[in-house]
Amino acid sequence: MGKTMLEVQEKEREHHIPQTMSAGFLDRVLEVGIRQIPVPQVSGTEVLVKVMAVGVCGSDVHYYAHGKIGNRMVQYPHIQGHECAGIVVSVGERVKRFRVGDRVAIEPGTTCMSCRWCKEGRYNLCPEVQFLSTPPVKGAFVQYLKHREDFLFPLPDSLSFEQATLAEPLSVGIHAVRRGRIKPGDTVAVFGMGPVGLLTVMAAKAFGATTIIASDVEPLRLAAATKMGATHVVDITKQSVDDVIAGVTGGEGVDAILETSGNEKALQSAVPLIKRGGALVVIGFPAAEEVPLNITLMLQKEIDMYAVYRYTNTYPQAIALLAEGAFPTSELLTDFYSLDQLQQAMEQARTNKSGSLKVIVYPNPSSNDQP
Template sequence: MGEQTHNLSFILEKTQSLKFEDRPIPHIRSPYDVLINVRYTGICGSDVHYWQHGAIGSFVVKEPMVLGHESSGVVVSVGDKVSSLKIGDRVCMEPGVPCRRCIRCKEGRYNLCVEMAFAATPPIDGTLAKYYTLPEDFCYKLPESMSLEEGALMEPLAVGVHIVRQAQIKPGDTLVVFGAGPVGLLCCAVAKVYGASKIISVDMNEERLEFAKKYAATQTVVAKRESAEDGAKRLIDTCDLGLGADAIIDATGAEPCINTALHALRTGGTYVQGGMGKSEINFPIMALCTKEITARGSFRYGSGDYSTAVGLVASGRLSVKELITGKVKFKDAEKAFEDVKAAKGIKTLIEGPADLGVDSSAQQVNGD
């Protein structure tokens, strides 16, 4: 018997070339896996980057690849050893599955697993499809108080949680966040929950800064083309940061922001690189050394970050609804990509495609 199709997918065929393709419905290959009908998917900057350039660092698109990794959906089939989910459960989907065997996985830092299979990172297909499979423990059941639209934003929120944890934000801290895109805004929101007393959003886009001030930032500063030292001084003086900020997060990857940040930190402050830019940059290493700055990278999300994200929204301590500034039908997915490329809105969601149902006899299955 041939494979069932009806798994409409949105494909990056090659650089700057997108198309729809009906692919086979994926099989549940492990008794611990579930099959999900994807309902909403947010578009990330990395999706747009792959579309425009065909690569991010060493990850190169060599074969047609399904895009998308910020998704929520409904469970339509479960493996016979699945115990935490049932058919009909609404879930948000953590899109990276580690090997679970290496040292990094065993020490709880599975986001650093070298064998990580991450959606829409070559050669792994993404979630912009009707159906997608994941292990049950990488699906998080949404409480009745949360919508599927909010569920799709748990991926970027988990990124924000991880970055803020890397910054070790505690009550009373002063924090500067460079970049008022989705991740930067969510870092502000998480830091507010974690007790930061002063949260400053920096960006060149004044419209986004207006949003940041209404959303979670206590102050905003418009970035200008100036030297890093001058920019840091203006930031410190404008925001009354005294000897500098306790912590700074860069969510841009832009070299001028990174340089300004290192000059704007107090001695003993913490710097976290959350945004990805060029593979190599120049930065003021003397400031890093003489201030004894703690500098950390931040990559995706690790143990507890996704469940924390869901808990923050479910408890009402943090809201993500405001970030959803556009929704489009699946057939208009390419238009959504164009809008994100043009920096229209904050977060655009692609809806569907709608579930056409699966063979009920296959709803509870053994692993292959």
């Protein structure tokens, strides 16, 4: 690293690492409390990050509102948050890639890197994954977070901490586009314009899709989709997405549909809208574990179906895309709260889908780095 341990310790003192820190706890459904807990100690390849910004994810809202996702149950009290970025304030003795003071994005899922799935490069399927905020693993609504160095990524100075939190949902979009084999010249449709859907539009555009049809029910989200690269937007309360796709493709169907909402009817309606030999990419989790699909039609059209679970090896590309500045991603950041206001932040994300896109929480008072 080029610095002696004495120099590192001196640099750490400059950051005034306290003994305790504030953390946001989900104490029960719809109830959040702020309490003091010890600041973690790091060793080996661990890095202590002063968390500067955390994005509120749809999964955070679901756990907050319902206490579970599928068979994953919250074990109260729980700490949520996984879309995060910050500043390195302490490093373990075997850390080689980072120094105190470095700005980093945090990939939230650390894996064993030795099982068959990790060795195949599909570490998102690692049975031993420790994913921030997924019960029982505690998350990033804390002032200081301990994380393994191989799941940290440097940030260019041009990228704000708030924008850097988008590397996580953008990674989902990149992984989905890779899985669906989107290529230059493709015509695709993206269903659901939450943050993941919007960033999937961005990823499809970055991968060369020339026609991108985005659908949702909220005008704010459809307007944002246009800014992220959608060529056509469909308010499904006023217009038929079937008619739009038929018109755009001459009745042939799109090369791929990327479904981010988890809406059962959206999934079922997608199959007839995909061209022969096209792809259905499923990103959003449906409320029901089993969703009937027209398998006969999928067979007749030889439609490929891809399931998307998180992502692998996407963070460098996500950070690079965000840093390029080709997409106005700062416009996706609509609401800003301190950690002490975490209850309000969660309520805003839960109840204001017509007026909010991405809610940002600042764990540290000095984190007001709004774009």
